[in-house]
Amino acid sequence: MNILVTGVAGFIGSNFVYYYLKKHPEDSLIGFDALTYAGNLDNLTNIPEGEKKRFHFLKGDITDPEQIRVVFNRWNIGGVINFAAESHVDRSIHDPGIFLKTNILGTHSLLEVAKESWCNNGTWDKKNRFLQVSTDEVYGSLGPSGFFSEQTPLDPHSPYSASKAGSDLIVKAYHDTFGLPILITRCSNNYGPYQFPEKLIPLIIYRALNNQSLPIYGDGRQIRDWLYVIDHCSAIDLVFHKGELGEIYNIGGSNEQENIKIVQMILSILRDLTDDQNINDNLITYVRDRPGHDRRYAIDSSKLKLELGWKPKTKFSDGILHTVKWYLNNPEWVNNVISGEYLSFYQNNYREC
Numbered sequence: 090m091n092i093l094v095t096g097v098a099g100f101i102g103s104n105f106v107y108y109y110l111k112k113h114p115e116d117s118l119i120g121f122d123a124l125t126y127a128g129n130l131d132n133l134t135n136i137p138e139g140e141k142k143r144f145h146f147l148k149g150d151i152t153d154p155e156q157i158r159v160v161f162n163r164w165n166i167g168g169v170i171n172f173a174a175e176s177h178v179d180r181s182i183h184d185p186g187i188f189l190k191t192n193i194l195g196t197h198s199l200l201e202v203a204k205e206s207w208c209n210n211g212t213w214d215k216k217n218r219f220l221q222v223s224t225d226e227v228y229g230s231l232g233p234s235g236f237f238s239e240q241t242p243l244d245p246h247s248p249y250s251a252s253k254a255g256s257d258l259i260v261k262a263y264h265d266t267f268g269l270p271i272l273i274t275r276c277s278n279n280y281g282p283y284q285f286p287e288k289l290i291p292l293i294i295y296r297a298l299n300n301q302s303l304p305i306y307g308d309g310r311q312i313r314d315w316l317y318v319i320d321h322c323s324a325i326d327l328v329f330h331k332g333e334l335g336e337i338y339n340i341g342g343s344n345e346q347e348n349i350k351i352v353q354m355i356l357s358i359l360r361d362l363t364d365d366q367n368i369n370d371n372l373i374t375y376v377r378d379r380p381g382h383d384r385r386y387a388i389d390s391s392k393l394k395l396e397l398g399w400k401p402k403t404k405f406s407d408g409i410l411h412t413v414k415w416y417l418n419n420p421e422w423v424n425n426v427i428s429g430e431y432l433s434f435y436q437n438n439y440r441e442c
């Protein structure tokens with residue numbers, strides 16, 4: 090099958106490409122990405138020689154249905170996995186409009202073209218699948234106890250999470266109204282290689298290595314449930330192939346950590362690895378809390394575990410050590426991202442859709 094994977098040049102999309110090509114030699118991936126500031130083709134340069142012929146990259150915008158139509162027709166797309174999104178909460182506070190456009194209208198373009206292509210006189214071939222990659226942030230914020238289940242009412246607080254909730258709802262509506270074979274996954278915070286250094290973990294690593302202050306929102310005691318990115322990829326793969334159509338699956342690491350604890354853990358790992366004693370808690374600077382900042386996220390992923398047999402494989406202590414080492418060992422990647430150099434790399438190496 091040819092699967093259209095959007096957002097492949099981003100953090101999770103690129104990790105997914107590596108995971109999927111290796112696991113499924115029977116399939117080809119058509120990677121599609123607008124290469125916004127968050128999209129980086131450097132993320133895809135390590136595809137093994139033997140797998141390269143099953144991966145094709147196209148630069149394109151999910152908000153343009155014409156471009157998507159061309160891809161569906163040219164590549165006979167049998168499945169869609171939609172990672173493409175504006176994904177940074179802070180940016181959504183400064184400029185909500187692009188979040189609504191990409192996350193809601195972009196998802197709608199993909200749904201509409203999938204419907205046109207896959208629906209044959211009102212009947213659907215059940216091998217076609219449209220998987221929407223969503224987030225636990227659509228559920229809002231928890232108090233000190235309890236977990237988000239798939240039945241938890243949507244209660245998003247930021248323009249980012251509201252736009253993701255909107256895209257989930259339009260995906261579900263295409264299933265309920267037209268019968269489009271959809272699946273939705275909602276995952277907790279991811280960490281791992283290739284994450285853009287505006288997000289907490291790579292930001293702290295980068296700034297600490299450069300002896301810069303580490304800005305921490307509020308009291309730093311916000312709780313997130315952290316999952317290693319490859320464990321997220323394995324869950325998406327499983328839901329895509331084995332999930333029940335029309336269903337939502339939560340994905341989480343059962344690994345709640347306060348932000349400040351994450352920061353202290355990274356500082357301690359970095360100090361051990363570099364022997365630089367200036368990397369210490371004195372770098373931490375508390376800043377005014379983010380407006381509408383959710384206090385605690387915690388995911389109940391028992392549906393995915395019990396029905397499909399998924400479980401995360403990576404212990405947090407191993408995953409975070411591996412992640413810190415990856416950023417330390419790839420200073421060129423970090424510097425290119427920071428300098429925006431990868432944009433000129435693209436102009437020299439790839440063509441428009």
Ligand code: NAD
Pocket residue numbers: 095096097098099100101102121122123124125126127128129149150151152171172173174175176177191195222223224225253275276277278279280285
């Ligand atoms: P990211 O910001 O690293 O990557 C997003 C990618 O989408 C980028 O490559 C960007 O160029 C591309 N993109 C943006 N607008 C586009 C458009 N109009 N057309 C085509 N491509 C476009 O994000 P990420 O962290 O990899 O997240 C991927 C998905 O997973 C998102 O949908 C996000 O909501 C979801 N998610 C992320 C996390 C997390 O912790 N990072 C957790 C749960 C769910």
